[in-house]
Amino acid sequence: MNISEKGFFAIKEMLYKIADDQLILGHRNSEWTGLGPVLEEDIAFSSMAQDKIGHSLAMYEILSQMGESDPDTIAFMRNDDQFHCCHLVEYPIGEYEFSLMRHFFFDMAEAIRFEMLANSTFEPLAMVARKIKGEIKYHTMHAQIWINQLGAATEESNLRMQKALNETFPLALGIFEPGTHEEILAEEGIFEGEKALQDKWLQLVTPILEKAGLQVPSISSITPSYGGRFGSHTPHLQPMLEEMTEVFRIDPSAEW
Amino acid sequence: MKINSIDPRVNRSKIDPEKKFEEAKELDQWQTFEVFQQIKRGMHHQHVGCVHAPSPEIAFLFAKEQYARRGQCVNIWVVKSSDVFATEYEDADIFDSAPEKFHRDPSTYKVMDRIQAFKERQKS
Amino acid sequence: MYGNAYIDPSLAPNKLTQDEDPIKLAEFEARIAAGDKIEPKDWMPTEYRKQLIRMIEQHAHSEIIGSLPEGTWITRAPGFRRKLALIAKVQDEVGHAQLLYSAAETLGKPREEMINDLISGKSKYSNVFNYPAITWADTAVIAWLIDAGAIVNQLANSKGSYGPYVRALDRICAEESFHLKYGHDNVVYLATGTPKQRQMVQEALTRWWPPIMHFFGPSDKISVHTETLMKWKVKMASNDDMRQTFLNMYVPKIWDLGLVLPDPNLKKNTETGLWEYTEPDWEEFKRVINGDGPCNAERLAVRRQAEEKGRWVRQALLSKDSRYVTPLV
DSSP states (O other), X not given: OOXXXXXXXXXXXXXXXXXXXXXXXXXXXXXXXXXXXXXXXXXXXXXXXXXXXXXXXXXXXXXXXXXXXXXXXXXXXXXXXXXXXXXXXXXXXXXHHHHHHHHHHHXXXXXXXXXXXXXXXXXXXXXXXXHTHHHHHHHHHHHHHHHHHHTTSSHHHHHHHHHHHHHHHHHHHGGGOOOTTHHHHHHTTSOOOHHHHHHHHHHHHHHHHXXXXXXXXXXXXXXXOOOGGGTOOOTXXXXXXXXXXXXXXXXXXXXX | OOOOOSOHHHHHTXXXXXXXXXXXXXXXXXXXXXXXEESSTTSOOEEEEEEEOSSHHHHHHHHHHHHSXXXXXXXXXXXXXXXXXXXXXXXXXXXXXXXXXXXGOGGGOOOHHHHHHHHHHHHO | OOOOOOOOXXXXXXXXXXXXXXXXXXXXXXXXXXXXXXXXXXXXXXXXXXXXXXXXHHHHHHHHHHHHHHHTTTTTXXXXXHHHHHHHHHHHHHHHHXXXXXXXXXXXXXXXXXXXXXXXXXXXXXXXXXSOOOSHHHHHHIIIIIHHHHXXXXXXHTTSSBHHHHHHHHHHHHHHHHHHHXXXXXXXXXXXXXXXXXXXXXXXXXXXXXXXXXXXXXXXXXXXXXXXXXXXXXXXXXXXXXXXXXXXHHHHHHHHTTOOOSOTTOEEOTTTOOEEOOOOOHHHHHHHHTTOSSSHHHHHHHHHHHHHHHHHHHHHTOOTTSOOOOOOO
């Protein structure tokens, strides 16, 4: 592995962003456990939430090995302005169609991102990318099958799914907010870049949504919800973090 | 009236405790699929249970997490319960005599005595 | 997670065996006596079917409602290890509900109908889940001791006579062992941790002890009713026997951690080998089971809302040519 000092910082920034997305979305999705629309889906959705949290843990572990704190401290001791997640993952779970559409947009991006990272010159990340490939594949199967079946099933389901799509689309574009070190990452073969990812994503999701009877807004008409990558968040994140860390913060030095 | 729960999820969901429950109508539920799971290549698929699902694709999504979220699995089949043709237990007597078919039982073929006797005869 | 089927003692013993074909009944009972299992399409006495549906359904409801007290802390579990484990545990409870509803369905009652009866209050679930999980430590106590109690009950029931229930319980028991280990680990960390943590777990234990003592239900007087259910291997052990098994296995482990149980009379009689304890408050038990517990209203309201929120999803994908049939399981 030949990574420059600049590359090292760029990797850290990227890992934080990826891990924070996974943690926050996994946390949000875990809220459905016990409250899902049908028992079997409750179980499936909960598994994917666990996978996401597990993926974030794997990322934080890499960060730890790069000199950052241990994963629990990273995840449970920061305030919102120290988080690098995109706005999409911060929103409360809402109605099921919202959670489902968010899951679809996010996981389709995640699948492409990790496919790209599987060939990264940063071997620890490439290794994780190869290891979690199957889990992410299931997440995308899950998302696609649901979107495909609910999109045009009934008038109500179509309305709900379209509304969820309209709400989440600008937020989803926020996934691809460019970081400060895009060029270094690309130059050193670590990651091709958010722009490339967004293009591939749009090419992938558009036909699936259209086939499901949903309309995809023209990207030029949408202002992406940016800021998350630089610590500027929606008002939903800080209360969520306070809730998540309530017990941990009773005594952060204790073993729980 | 409002529910004041210790569970923040419940508080967020703004439940109206006074609301009257509208019972699900008869058959406001999906069909069922029987799930068969193969633990390892080379082994038979085994029936492990059922899922409620609206389509085979969703049945697969459900079966995977309900029956294969822990432990090994390499393949899953889902079959509509209504497509399974099953025998009746009251007809189980059709199977009764199968274990008694002596002509299929390898242990009923004992030739060593005969071979031995043959060898003895040859010698003399 | 489940205690024991609650048989209301004020109900008159049903006419258990009357009006049944005596030859079929004799065959049925001989099959059970021989240790054979009963399968869904077999002939069975009406009362056998009725009691099994009631019992498996109560068990299924207990799992889905049981996911709520621990779910209370799902968004607040401290640290990755606990966070992942708690989500997985609560998820397993939902999974158990699915397995149990399926087993009950084979007896002819569709899942939706059972869920309707749960929400309308027509059918019961285990009483313990009507108590709140006030702190994180409550989830640890629940995961350890309520699941331990459930295992005592479920292991007994897994030797029962009804095939689909037995198969579901085999799977459930295997999963519960993770819950029990997780719960014990969680309690041990708190009990051996900081003074604050220790105080949390002691308080939770004190709170949960009365519901735990209620868990297996009141002493069951041997009646014609229970005798027949035991002969049919529907009910596998008396409430008191299960309570004794539980106390014998877990009180020493609790004391081992230096934790105090809020019953000065709790001790093992060395002569009889049985545990003695202050008689639990059965009036409270009855009051709570009949709806007047600290969380009954909330539990049902949450379940009702989950049903209602999910309804559009279920309805959108209903189709005329894919009608529900009883699963085989």
